Structures are given as C-alpha cells and as structure tokens.
Amino acid sequence: MTNFEDNLRQVKAYFKDKLITYGATAQGADWNSPQSQEIRFDQLIKVIREVSGFSILDYGCGYGALADYLCMKGYEYTLYVGYDILEPMIQTARQLHEGMERIIFTSDIAQIPTVDYAVASGVFNIRLNASYEQWTEYTLACVEKLNTLTSKGFSVNFLTKYSDKERMEERPDLYFADPCFLFDYCKRRFSKNVALLHDYNLYDFTILVRKQ
Numbered sequence: 001m002t003n004f005e006d007n008l009r010q011v012k013a014y015f016k017d018k019l020i021t022y023g024a025t026a027q028g029a030d031w032n033s034p035q036s037q038e039i040r041f042d043q044l045i046k047v048i049r050e051v052s053g054f055s056i057l058d059y060g061c062g063y064g065a066l067a068d069y070l071c072m073k074g075y076e077y078t079l080y081v082g083y084d085i086l087e088p089m090i091q092t093a094r095q096l097h098e099g100m101e102r103i104i105f106t107s108d109i110a111q112i113p114t115v116d117y118a119v120a121s122g123v124f125n126i127r128l129n130a131s132y133e134q135w136t137e138y139t140l141a142c143v144e145k146l147n148t149l150t151s152k153g154f155s156v157n158f159l160t161k162y163s164d165k166e167r168m169e170e171r172p173d174l175y176f177a178d179p180c181f182l183f184d185y186c187k188r189r190f191s192k193n194v195a196l197l198h199d200y201n202l203y204d205f206t207i208l209v210r211k212q
C-alpha cells in the first residue's frame with residue numbers, strides 16, 4: 001500500500017519527464033509512435049456521431065494532439081476542451097494552439113463545462129506503485145467523472161490484461177485493465193449502449209459509452 005497522493009505526484013513527474021525529453025510528439029505523450037497514438041484516436045472517436053456541431057472534452061489531453069487529429073479528419077467541433085493534470089502539458093498545448101478558435105486548455109477540473117462527448121486516451125496506463133485495486137478505484141472515479149461531464153457519450157482506452165504474460169511481468173508499473181470488468185461496469189452504470197473494441201492490434205482496448 002502506497003500513499004496515493006505521492007504516487008500521483010510521481011505519475012505527473014513521469015509524464016513531465018517524457019515531455020521534457022521528447023517534446024510535443026507522440027513519444028512526449030508516452031506513445032511508442034505517432035501511428036499507435038492515431039490508431040487509438042481512430043477507435044475513440046467512433047463514439048462521435050456527427051462531423052460538426054458537437055463539443056468534446058479531451059480528458060488527459062497531453063499537448064492536444066486530438067484537437068489537430070479531429071481537424072485533419074474533417075471534424076468541425078463547436079468546442080474542444082483539453083484537460084490535463086500536468087500544467088506543463090497544458091502550457092505546451094496552449095502554445096501549440098495559440099489563436100485557434102474553439103479550442104481551450106485547462107488543468108483546473110472545475111473549469112470543465114458539460115460537453116457532448118469526452119475521450120480519454122492513455123490516461124490510466126501508468127500506475128507506478130499504486131496497488132492494482134487502488135488504481136482500479138481511482139480509474140472508476142475518473143470514468144464516473146467522464147459520465148457526469150457528458151450528455152451524448154464518452155470513450156476511454158486501457159492497456160489490456162490479455163497482453164503477453166512476459167510483457168506484463170516486465171512492467172509492473174503499468175495498469176493492465178480487465179476489459180470484461182470495465183465493459184460490465186459501464187453497461188450497468190451508464191448506458192445500455194456500450195461497445196468494447198479489442199480488435200485493433202495493440203495491447204489495448206477501448207470502451208465506447210453512447211447515451212443516446
């Protein structure tokens with residue numbers, strides 16, 4: 001059992017170190033490659049039903065890559081809110097998107113308005129010294145928050161506990177979540193319309209929760 005707040009501070013230090021080392025790049029957001037970052041976005045945005053006229057929260061936005069990805073794919077949001085617990089990520093995201101309309105970044109959770117959709121990519125992968133149970137509890141509290149903040153739906157991804165055993169043993173600092181448990185939790189708690197995507201060739205799965 002570890003002090004959870006200390007652990008969270010270390011998680012922030014982990015991501016800060018990535019940002020300092022690699023800058024505003026996929027690696028700076030702790031992804032192996034831009035391709036793997038995009039494959040995850042491809043899955044997460046499946047929750048969005050329209051190509052324009054929607055608002056979206058990017059929970060754990062990093063340097064805001066999703067805002068650019070959505071534009072590149074032709075989506076026209078009325079508002080993109082990027083939220084991250086790490087202030088340097090938010091500063092970097094603001095610099096990169098300076099002057100761009102309909103995009104805001106914040107590290108203050110109280111500033112997040114209710115939106116149509118929320119997505120969270122890679123936010124819960126690093127658990128460091130927190131126990132599996134502690135991290136699950138923390139993750140569920142954040143997922144509840146995604147539900148509270150959205151009217152139409154949200155999506156979230158996790159590393160999967162169906163990863164190779166050796167890989168998981170090598171990285172006890174990572175959170176390999178249980179897709180069946182999370183699917184069940186979301187189905188019972190949030191909506192009848194929940195999808196589990198576990199077919200995109202990463203050690204990863206995505207849950208889509210549609211409310212309408």
Ligand SMILES: C[S@@+](CC[C@H](N)C(=O)[O-])C[C@H]1O[C@@H](n2cnc3c(N)ncnc32)[C@H](O)[C@@H]1O
Pocket residue numbers: 012015029030031037059060061062063064065066083084085086089120121122123124142
């Ligand atoms: C793997 S990075 C991914 C960033 C971005 N979603 C992307 O795909 O490019 C995870 C991000 O989540 C942030 N993060 C971690 N825990 C968080 C939390 N509880 N709330 C908000 N952001 C968090 C980290 O600071 C980091 O920027």
